[in-house]
Amino acid sequence: MAEAPSKIESMRKWVVEHKLRAVGCLWLTGISSSIAYNWSRPNMKTSVKLIHARLHAQALTIGALVGCACVEYYDQKYGSSGPKVDKYTSQYLAHSHKD
Numbered sequence: 001m002a003e004a005p006s007k008i009e010s011m012r013k014w015v016v017e018h019k020l021r022a023v024g025c026l027w028l029t030g031i032s033s034s035i036a037y038n039w040s041r042p043n044m045k046t047s048v049k050l051i052h053a054r055l056h057a058q059a060l061t062i063g064a065l066v067g068c069a070c071v072e073y074y075d076q077k078y079g080s081s082g083p084k085v086d087k088y089t090s091q092y093l094a095h096s097h098k099d
Contacts, residue, residue, distance in 0.1 A: 012071060015071050016071060022068065023064045026060060026064040027061045031054070031056070034056040038050075038052050038053055
């Protein structure tokens with residue numbers, strides 16, 4: 001009987017299947033929390049608060065994209081589905097077998 005996947009493994013699988021959704025959710029969370037934090041600081045102009053929120057969200061998005069790239073690299077190199085075979089290799093193997 002197969003074991004249930006670990007929490008980290010199930011999160012990795014979800015991120016691999018939903019890369020853009022993960023980055024978008026992280027961006028939305030980042031900009032929302034940055035706006036909430038900046039609004040608690042009364043000595044800043046509204047335009048400066050929005051600029052800071054945008055900069056924080058952009059930095060978080062870059063980090064999320066780098067994280068997704070690392071997850072994709074890990075999945076390509078060590079994925080549970082076995083070694084990856086490109087389409088040219090599989091075509092060669094299919095045609096090289098003679099009956």
